[in-house]
Amino acid sequence: MTILDAGKALRSRQISCLELTTRCLDHIAKLNPRLNAFITVTAETARGRAEELDRELARGRDRGPLHGIPIAHKDLIATKGVRTTSGSKLFETNVPDHDAQVVQRLNDSGVVMLGKTGLHELAYGITSDNPHFGTIRNPRNPAHIPGGSSGGSAVAVAADMALMATGTDTGGSIRIPASYCGVVGIKPTYGLVSVSGVQPLGFSLDHIGPLAATVSDARVSLDAMASGSKRQAAPASVREIRVGVPQNYYFTQVASDVREAVQAAAKRAEGLGARLIPVRVPDIDALNAASLVILLSEAAALYEPYLDRQSEIGIDVRALLYQGRLVPATDYVNAQRLRKVLAQEFRSLFRTIDCLLTPATPITAPRIGQREVEIDGETLDTRLLTTRFARGFNALGFPALSMPCGETPEGMPIGLQMVARPFEESLLFTLGEALEGG
Amino acid sequence: MTILDAGKALRSRQISCLELTTRCLDHIAKLNPRLNAFITVTAETARGRAEELDRELARGRDRGPLHGIPIAHKDLIATKGVRTTSGSKLFETNVPDHDAQVVQRLNDSGVVMLGKTGLHELAYGITSDNPHFGTIRNPRNPAHIPGGSSGGSAVAVAADMALMATGTDTGGSIRIPASYCGVVGIKPTYGLVSVSGVQPLGFSLDHIGPLAATVSDARVSLDAMASGSKRQAAPASVREIRVGVPQNYYFTQVASDVREAVQAAAKRAEGLGARLIPVRVPDIDALNAASLVILLSEAAALYEPYLDRQSEIGIDVRALLYQGRLVPATDYVNAQRLRKVLAQEFRSLFRTIDCLLTPATPITAPRIGQREVEIDGETLDTRLLTTRFARGFNALGFPALSMPCGETPEGMPIGLQMVARPFEESLLFTLGEALEGG
Numbered sequence: 001m002t003i004l005d006a007g008k009a010l011r012s013r014q015i016s017c018l019e020l021t022t023r024c025l026d027h028i029a030k031l032n033p034r035l036n037a038f039i040t041v042t043a044e045t046a047r048g049r050a051e052e053l054d055r056e057l058a059r060g061r062d063r064g065p066l067h068g069i070p071i072a073h074k075d076l077i078a079t080k081g082v083r084t085t086s087g088s089k090l091f092e093t094n095v096p097d098h099d100a101q102v103v104q105r106l107n108d109s110g111v112v113m114l115g116k117t118g119l120h121e122l123a124y125g126i127t128s129d130n131p132h133f134g135t136i137r138n139p140r141n142p143a144h145i146p147g148g149s150s151g152g153s154a155v156a157v158a159a160d161m162a163l164m165a166t167g168t169d170t171g172g173s174i175r176i177p178a179s180y181c182g183v184v185g186i187k188p189t190y191g192l193v194s195v196s197g198v199q200p201l202g203f204s205l206d207h208i209g210p211l212a213a214t215v216s217d218a219r220v221s222l223d224a225m226a227s228g229s230k231r232q233a234a235p236a237s238v239r240e241i242r243v244g245v246p247q248n249y250y251f252t253q254v255a256s257d258v259r260e261a262v263q264a265a266a267k268r269a270e271g272l273g274a275r276l277i278p279v280r281v282p283d284i285d286a287l288n289a290a291s292l293v294i295l296l297s298e299a300a301a302l303y304e305p306y307l308d309r310q311s312e313i314g315i316d317v318r319a320l321l322y323q324g325r326l327v328p329a330t331d332y333v334n335a336q337r338l339r340k341v342l343a344q345e346f347r348s349l350f351r352t353i354d355c356l357l358t359p360a361t362p363i364t365a366p367r368i369g370q371r372e373v374e375i376d377g378e379t380l381d382t383r384l385l386t387t388r389f390a391r392g393f394n395a396l397g398f399p400a401l402s403m404p405c406g407e408t409p410e411g412m413p414i415g416l417q418m419v420a421r422p423f424e425e426s427l428l429f430t431l432g433e434a435l436e437g438g
Numbered sequence: 439m440t441i442l443d444a445g446k447a448l449r450s451r452q453i454s455c456l457e458l459t460t461r462c463l464d465h466i467a468k469l470n471p472r473l474n475a476f477i478t479v480t481a482e483t484a485r486g487r488a489e490e491l492d493r494e495l496a497r498g499r500d501r502g503p504l505h506g507i508p509i510a511h512k513d514l515i516a517t518k519g520v521r522t523t524s525g526s527k528l529f530e531t532n533v534p535d536h537d538a539q540v541v542q543r544l545n546d547s548g549v550v551m552l553g554k555t556g557l558h559e560l561a562y563g564i565t566s567d568n569p570h571f572g573t574i575r576n577p578r579n580p581a582h583i584p585g586g587s588s589g590g591s592a593v594a595v596a597a598d599m600a601l602m603a604t605g606t607d608t609g610g611s612i613r614i615p616a617s618y619c620g621v622v623g624i625k626p627t628y629g630l631v632s633v634s635g636v637q638p639l640g641f642s643l644d645h646i647g648p649l650a651a652t653v654s655d656a657r658v659s660l661d662a663m664a665s666g667s668k669r670q671a672a673p674a675s676v677r678e679i680r681v682g683v684p685q686n687y688y689f690t691q692v693a694s695d696v697r698e699a700v701q702a703a704a705k706r707a708e709g710l711g712a713r714l715i716p717v718r719v720p721d722i723d724a725l726n727a728a729s730l731v732i733l734l735s736e737a738a739a740l741y742e743p744y745l746d747r748q749s750e751i752g753i754d755v756r757a758l759l760y761q762g763r764l765v766p767a768t769d770y771v772n773a774q775r776l777r778k779v780l781a782q783e784f785r786s787l788f789r790t791i792d793c794l795l796t797p798a799t800p801i802t803a804p805r806i807g808q809r810e811v812e813i814d815g816e817t818l819d820t821r822l823l824t825t826r827f828a829r830g831f832n833a834l835g836f837p838a839l840s841m842p843c844g845e846t847p848e849g850m851p852i853g854l855q856m857v858a859r860p861f862e863e864s865l866l867f868t869l870g871e872a873l874e875g876g
Contacts (some may be wrong), residue, residue, distance in 0.1 A: 300767070301772050329767045329770035332735070
């Protein structure tokens with residue numbers, strides 16, 4: 001059930017907030033032992049809150065599209081009185097005395113919080129294979145990873161445990177699990193959703209956004225989460241939209257299923273009236289390298305004080321933190337300078353297009369533990385591939401949406417990424433909704 | 439002669455642009471062999487340009503307050519066809535094919551360029567004791583340094599070789615030589631004057647501004663140089679201005695002459711109607727430390743590719759570049775984070791005051807080669823002292839003006855620093871002009 005359908009059913013009294021919440025809790029009870037999407041389930045509080053929202057509706061108070069909608073928060077977003085672990089042993093007993101700003105905003109818009117979703121430790125990785133809280137599994141095939149770091153949030157939505165879940169994205173952590181689990185996820189413009197009360201990872205790269213079942217659900221969720229007011233209005237129709245189709249970079253080192261599905265999506269967009277424009281993109285490998293240097297440095301600066309408790313940190317995250325400590329400041333400064341140059345080049349590119357269309361990930365979800373994949377006869381590293389198309393847009397701060405656009409013969413979802421100019425999320429939603437409908 | 443007086447004389451035909459220019463060139467010819475303010479003098483071009491501006495005035499074209507005013511540019515500001523060395527052997531044969539944006543702006547406003555002024559090598563130091571182009575000397579006493587890095591510009595103005603000279607300020611490089619030479623210098627708000635065409639040093643700390651004989655001259659000069667339009671209007675009078683007088687930091691480790699002169703200036707401001715407000719300032723030592731880490735890193739990132747020519751770089755600058763290469767990225771990141779925290783604290787402070795009044799430098803100009811000075815029985819490092827009050831405002835980006843406020847019994851000038859909120863340069867000029875007149 002989508003947020004929009006649930007809203008209609010609630011308002012026509014076909015279902016109550018409590019029933020909707022109970023249905024999600026039942027799914028969680030049934031599926032979570034296997035999929036491990038949730039670290040904490042706040043069932044009692046959720047039922048109480050749903051009853052309260054039912055009473056509000058009954059007496060005519062309607063908070064809007066999220067009224068009574070059961071959602072979950074990634075477990076690095078502070079929730080008052082509810083343990084917030086960041087997926088880490090370092091914070092396993094952390095119970096915040098305040099809500100993050102995004103939690104407050106969603107509460108004000110009437111959501112019911114079901115609990116807190118699991119993640120890659122400290123949000124610093126893309127498998128969601130968590131050494132402290134267990135492996136999170138892909139609902140389409142539990143032998144596969146859900147992607148990360150917001151793996152639990154993607155799984156919760158994909159397996160109907162929640163109608164929406166919040167995520168964070170520092171190098172693809174919303175878009176990657178959305179792509180691997182077959183849901184919609186948007187990394188909005190840098191700064192659009194307040195990071196106040198959210199555990200940072202890379203302060204110049206961190207973004208917060210929703211994961212949801214449909215583009216329309218992502219739209220109403222982001223509307224409630226966003227604190228900025230700079231957003232552009234949506235275009236009147238898809239006909240106005242100039243869609244850039246990359247002729248370089250995004251269709252090399254890509255699984256053939258993914259390439260074909262994304263090219264088919266471009267054709268569908270054209271069929272809907274969008275204008276396809278072949279473009280050459282700037283040097284994304286350089287942008288990725290700069291983003292990685294920046295992330296390694298910023299994360300190490302943040303967690304350096306914790307390295308005397310290194311045995312409590314998982315081996316992969318620990319390695320990244322040690323790596324970050326070895327970066328010289330000159331490399332960080334040069335990475336920031338390169339980032340500015342590339343941002344300028346992307347702004348130029350976006351004078352000729354309104355939207356860039358790429359695969360969200362070059363491959364579909366690998367198996368748990370799978371380190372290599374073969375594409376066109378070449379053996380490639382699954383982890384490097386996973387972030388290859390996503391990471392650059394964290395450095396640029398441009399909004400980027402991932403949505404399903406097909407699946408492999410084995411039934412693994414394929415993700416389409418669409419990128420727009422800063423504060424033009426509405427354009428992505430308009431195009432995404434059209435593709436979803438088409 | 440000031441810019442304002444020269445302007446009146448030009449318009450009443452008491453003097454011509456050519457006569458004004460020739461007078462400056464005569465001073466240069468006479469004094470430069472001893473003081474070494476100029477690296478390049480463009481006498482012929484200057485005379486030709488002055489004649490052209492005389493013809494313009496004669497036929498009724500008046501470009502405004504800088505029409506026909508002879509000025510000089512610090513020799514790291516690109517001037518088309520005129521060698522621009524940055525005070526370095528690395529660039530000794532560099533002849534730009536374009537003017538820096540600030541040069542264009544000043545040319546458009548009618549100045550006559552006399553030549554290029556000497557500086558501390560690469561603007562990376564505060565003595566202006568340059569190993570490649572010679573020691574620049576203080577006009578008040580040639581055994582003393584003029585301060586730096588914009589030493590040549592301050593000397594040119596102080597010794598009547600130019601009516602104004604441009605400078606750059608990354609850690610005090612305009613305000614320090616202004617203070618040591620007894621002229622006015624302003625580091626405007628970060629970004630107000632375009633850095634395009636100016637050799638960078640620390641890209642997040644670099645500022646460009648004028649050095650001039652009076653506050654009014656600095657005002658008209660900055661008006662012509664600034665490309666931003668965000669500036670606030672000047673307050674109607676000094677009566678509206680709340681002047682913060684620091685109760686901590688700025689009156690410790692200060693020579694008694696300097697302390698007394700600055701306290702007397704505060705009293706004069708009060709006599710003019712300003713409201714003195716005792717304030718405690720945030721942790722400037724922390725801000726200075728953060729600024730220095732940022733500068734070391736940014737400068738090293740910039741000049742790292744030149745370190746294979748290390749023998750061509752002076753020993754002090756080379757040491758700073760090697761030091762910068764040893765800074766870990768985590769320290770740079772933490773310095774940037776600390777900078778943000780302190781900027782927030784300073785913004786809070788500036789909700790209770792409009793202007794902060796401090797000494798520009800804790801001491802007057804040291805002798806050439808003097809490394810130590812004794813204050814209140816304590817032996818202190820002259821170079822650390824020199825930047826102690828100036829450096830922090832580069833990290834904050836707040837505008838800061840240095841103006842003379844007395845002299846020692848030996849005749850060495852004492853500098854007063856006034857700091858305002860971003861884009862409130864006009865307030866500094868209003869208060870400065872009142873103090874100058876009072």
